[in-house]
Amino acid sequence: MVHRMTSPSGAPASTATGPYLQVNDLKVRFTTEDGVVKAVDGVSFAVERGRTLGIVGESGSGKSVTSLTVMGLHNRKRTQITGQILVGGRNITAMTDDQIRRLRGRDMAMIFQDPLSALHPFYKIGGQISEAYRIHHKVPKSIAKTRAIEMLDRVGIPQPQKRAEQYPHEFSGGMRQRAMIAMALVNNPDLLIADEPTTALDVTVQAQILDLLEDLQREFNSAVVLITHDLGVISQVADDVLVMYAGRVAEYGSAEQVLRAPQHPYTWGLLASVPSLHGNADEDLLPIKGNPPSLINVPSGCAFHPRCRYAMLNGGPCDIEVPELLRLSLSDEPGHVVACHLPERQRKTVYEQEIASVGVAI
Amino acid sequence: MLRFFIRRALLAVLTLIAISITTFALFFAGPADPASIMCGTKICDQRTHDRINQVLELDKPITTQYVQYMKGIFVGRQIGDIECPAPCLGVSFRTREPVLNILGRAAPVTISIVLGAAVIYLIVGVSLGMLSAIRRGTILDRIAVGFSLTFASMQIFFLGLLLVYIFVYGLGLLPRPAYYPISEDPLKWAGGMLVPWITLGLINSASYARFSRAQMLETLSEDYVRTAWAKGASRRRVHLKHAFRAAVTPIVTLAGIDLGLQIGGLVITESTFSMLGMGRQAVLAVLNLNLPIIMATVLISAVAVVIANVVVDMLYAVIDPRVRLS
Numbered sequence: 001m002v003h004r005m006t007s008p009s010g011a012p013a014s015t016a017t018g019p020y021l022q023v024n025d026l027k028v029r030f031t032t033e034d035g036v037v038k039a040v041d042g043v044s045f046a047v048e049r050g051r052t053l054g055i056v057g058e059s060g061s062g063k064s065v066t067s068l069t070v071m072g073l074h075n076r077k078r079t080q081i082t083g084q085i086l087v088g089g090r091n092i093t094a095m096t097d098d099q100i101r102r103l104r105g106r107d108m109a110m111i112f113q114d115p116l117s118a119l120h121p122f123y124k125i126g127g128q129i130s131e132a133y134r135i136h137h138k139v140p141k142s143i144a145k146t147r148a149i150e151m152l153d154r155v156g157i158p159q160p161q162k163r164a165e166q167y168p169h170e171f172s173g174g175m176r177q178r179a180m181i182a183m184a185l186v187n188n189p190d191l192l193i194a195d196e197p198t199t200a201l202d203v204t205v206q207a208q209i210l211d212l213l214e215d216l217q218r219e220f221n222s223a224v225v226l227i228t229h230d231l232g233v234i235s236q237v238a239d240d241v242l243v244m245y246a247g248r249v250a251e252y253g254s255a256e257q258v259l260r261a262p263q264h265p266y267t268w269g270l271l272a273s274v275p276s277l278h279g280n281a282d283e284d285l286l287p288i289k290g291n292p293p294s295l296i297n298v299p300s301g302c303a304f305h306p307r308c309r310y311a312m313l314n315g316g317p318c319d320i321e322v323p324e325l326l327r328l329s330l331s332d333e334p335g336h337v338v339a340c341h342l343p344e345r346q347r348k349t350v351y352e353q354e355i356a357s358v359g360v361a362i
Numbered sequence: 363m364l365r366f367f368i369r370r371a372l373l374a375v376l377t378l379i380a381i382s383i384t385t386f387a388l389f390f391a392g393p394a395d396p397a398s399i400m401c402g403t404k405i406c407d408q409r410t411h412d413r414i415n416q417v418l419e420l421d422k423p424i425t426t427q428y429v430q431y432m433k434g435i436f437v438g439r440q441i442g443d444i445e446c447p448a449p450c451l452g453v454s455f456r457t458r459e460p461v462l463n464i465l466g467r468a469a470p471v472t473i474s475i476v477l478g479a480a481v482i483y484l485i486v487g488v489s490l491g492m493l494s495a496i497r498r499g500t501i502l503d504r505i506a507v508g509f510s511l512t513f514a515s516m517q518i519f520f521l522g523l524l525l526v527y528i529f530v531y532g533l534g535l536l537p538r539p540a541y542y543p544i545s546e547d548p549l550k551w552a553g554g555m556l557v558p559w560i561t562l563g564l565i566n567s568a569s570y571a572r573f574s575r576a577q578m579l580e581t582l583s584e585d586y587v588r589t590a591w592a593k594g595a596s597r598r599r600v601h602l603k604h605a606f607r608a609a610v611t612p613i614v615t616l617a618g619i620d621l622g623l624q625i626g627g628l629v630i631t632e633s634t635f636s637m638l639g640m641g642r643q644a645v646l647a648v649l650n651l652n653l654p655i656i657m658a659t660v661l662i663s664a665v666a667v668v669i670a671n672v673v674v675d676m677l678y679a680v681i682d683p684r685v686r687l688s
Contacts, residue, residue, distance in 0.1 A: 073591055077499070105594030112592075117585035121684055122607055132593040167683045183593070 019046035020223040021070065021108075021191050026083035028062075028069050028247075035296040039065040041247040042083075047240070049190060052217065052224040054238030054255065056231065056270060060292045062247035063227045067193045070225075071110050072100035088190060106136040109184035113196040115176035119168035126152070126164025129183045136187050151182035155212060174205035178212065185216060192217070193225045198233060210237055231274050235259055243267050246293050246303035249325055253336035263328065263338035263347055265308045268355045286355075302341060310350060316341040370675060374668040381664045382432070382657070389653050390424050396455050396651040417442050418455055431657065451661075452654030461658045464643065469662075471541045472639035474551070475558050475631055476624040480617070482563025483570050488613060490567065491574025495582060495609075496601055506571060513568035522561040522634040530557065539635040558635050562628070566620075573616060577609040584608065611681050615674050622670025626663025 028040035040062045047053045055063045068074050070085055072092060085092040087108055092100060112118040120128060129151055130144035137144070145164070152160035155178040168176055177197060184192060194213065198206040214237055217224050226238060234241055234255065241258040243251040243266060251264040262268055269288035290307040293299055305311040305318040312318050323339040330344045340347065397414040398406055415421045419430070419441070430439060434450035441453050444460070451461040494506035513521070522539075529536040537553040544551040581587060582605050590604040627641025640659055647655035679685045 071592060073588060101594050101596065103594070104592060110592045112585060112589065114585060118589045120586040120589070120604055120608070122682060131595070135594050135596075135599075169684050180589075183589075 019048045020088055021047045021225065022086040023070070024084040026066065026069065026085060027081065028065055028074070029080040030078050037295045038247050038298060039295055040069065043244070043249055045242050045252060047223040047225055049223050050217065050221045051239045052226055052237050053240045053242060054234040055225065055227045055242045055244060056229060056234055057244035058229060058292045060295065061244040063244050064195055067110070067195055067225060067227055071104060071108060071193060105132055106187045107189055108191040108193065109187065109189040111180050111184050111192070111194040111197045114200045115173065115180045116168060118180060119176060121168060124165055124167055125171065125179050129179070129186055132183050133186045147186060151186050152179065155179070155182045173201050174208060177201060177209050181212065181216070185220065188220055189222060191223045191225070193227070195227045197226070199228070199230070213237065231270060243270070246298050247295055248303060249339060250304065251338045252325070253333065257333050257336040261331070261333070262351065263336070264340050265310050266304050268351065272355055302339070310342055314342060314346060367672070367676070370672050374672065377668055378661065378664055382661055383428070385657055385660045386424070386428050389656065394651050396420065396653065399651055400455060451658040454655055455652045456650060461654045464655065465640065465658055465662065468638055468640045468643040470543065471637050472625060472627055472632065472641065474541065474544070474555055475562060475628055475639065476621060478555050478559040479562035479566060480621060482559055483566035484617060486563065487567035487570025488574045491571040492578050492606060492609070494571070495575045495578030498579065506575070510568040510572045513564050514572065516565060518561055518565060518630045519634045521565060522557065522631070525557050525561055541637045558631055562631055570613070574609065574613055577612055578605060581605045581609040611678065614677050614681065618670045618674035618677065619667070622667040625666035627659065
């Protein structure tokens with residue numbers, strides 16, 4: 001399907017090279033003692049330079065595994081990967097360890113959720129950043145150090161000269177995440193993956209970090225993948241949104257499409273469980289009942305059907321057949337795809353009558 | 363930082379005083395009658411018994427004895443007709459020799475065994491543990507785990523005698539275990555120590571390998587190690603600079619405390635190879651109710667453990683910057 005290959009919001013005609021990151025039908029499996037975990041099961045998406053893809057889903061939906069696989073950070077021995085991951089046109093899945101290592105940190109970089117545990121407690125911040133630079137550039141220590149201080153300054157850390165000589169535990173949470181971002185961006189990567197970058201931070205700092213990420217993205221024109229379960233974050237920074245459930249894509253489209261006209265009952269569930277400033281204060285939130293499924297025993301048919309309020313509404317094949325990821329036919333929304341057995345007309349009715357009023361944070 | 367160490371040192375002194383009082387009290391609380399033992403196997407008549415007690419100053423109140431003992435450590439004392447200069451740890455009830463001289467002969471034996479073995483098990487044990495963690499699940503890992511299990515479940519006297527039987531008497535590859543002072547002939551010293559070193563080294567390597575493997579596996583799964591991978595660092599750099607650096611901290615603690623404990627005596631090792639070190643000396647003293655030697659060995663062991671603890675704390679501050687702050 002052609003629409004899988006490009007990002008939903010469409011590439012500007014000028015980027016003739018196409019998306020910087022392109023994932024085609026990615027499947028990631030781990031063998032464990034209890035059985036085979038299908039962590040990612042046929043996921044496709046694309047991100048262009050200068051754009052941000054938000055991947056949403058509950059814990060265990062496969063979003064982190066997807067990003068770690070792109071970085072080549074998965075355990076090679078226990079992981080089976082099929083499909084394609086193209087980074088700047090190079091297929092990661094066909095590369096050797098050493099080839100990926102050379103790209104890692106230079107062409108693609110990653111920011112993690114908890115900056116305190118992600119920074120080495122025994123090394124100075126400046127040293128950790130210049131190390132990232134020196135791994136990919138044959139330069140003397142002094143030059144790498146200057147570069148590190150420059151980056152600390154760029155991410156808004158006051159007195160970077162002094163701060164570079166300090167250890168992670170001497171930084172506040174927000175400052176640590178800034179340092180982490182400085183480390184990730186020290187080699188001007190074309191692709192930046194941020195895995196829940198604001199989850200461990202308090203709300204005021206969250207906004208600052210997101211602003212910083214947006215600024216830097218504009219400056220470096222990098223492709224950004226932002227993994228989060230926070231739809232507020234998505235609405236703030238994402239251009240495109242990929243909703244994942246049980247290792248599969250539930251819905252994929254531009255942020256506008258997915259947040260304003262969500263099609264999948266799982267997306268509805270995510271939206272309806274976030275309180276809104278604009279919605280009706282008396283209206284109860286509608287949380288999704290139950291828990292995400294085990295990825296060893298994924299429910300038959302649509303993996304979401306046991307938790308779906310609307311499953312079998314049409315007497316449809318929800319529990320038998322895996323729904324295909326299809327374009328919308330009624331409305332003209334190019335690139336908006338959804339994997340749901342409910343007829344589009346019925347989805348529209350349900351959404352308008354039951355979900356839209358619950359508010360939604362957006 | 364300085365205040366932290368002053369506090370630690372004061373605490374250490376208090377600990378030592380408490381230990382000395384306890385040892386003293388325990389000795390006298392029990393049915394200890396050194397005089398009867400010294401009297402010999404014959405039935406001891408009351409006069410001889412009393413005279414021995416008098417010579418050993420055991421007829422004085424326990425508090426007086428304690429004060430005199432402690433005083434002796436700092437200024438020396440006169441015991442009967444024996445001059446015992448400071449630091450005086452008393453004289454042996456049996457041989458009338460100052461305890462300091464006796465332990466002066468025993469300590470080098472123990473220290474020789476302890477340090478030599480430590481070199482072996484710290485190098486062999488730790489690197490084996492690290493390697494098997496890095497190569498987890500491979501044949502090398504399994505061999506290392508098997509090695510650990512085998513030697514961890516072995517006894518020093520068994521392995522020691524087995525080594526002597528095979529390599530000393532059987533193949534003649536190793537010299538007979540014996541202690542020669544290092545000042546006389548370093549080569550002979552090392553040769554005589556080889557079998558005890560290998561024995562203790564191998565057995566301790568097993569536990570150190572297991573401990574380091576566990577530590578390394580834990581740090582390898584830490585977020586900051588993943589960060590190092592994400593930077594594109596080479597395998598070698600990730601393992602050595604990021605994971606090992608963090609994994610080695612608890613090993614330093616363990617090694618420091620082990621060394622401190624072992625200086626106090628290695629009863630089984632010393633007995634296996636018939637060497638008169640601190641441990642065997644202490645056991646003999648207990649069997650003979652030779653209070654001054656018991657006191658001295660207990661105190662010296664305590665000092666060793668306390669010093670080891672302080673050294674470990676200092677090393678910790680060097681290794682882990684988070685400790686420096688608090």
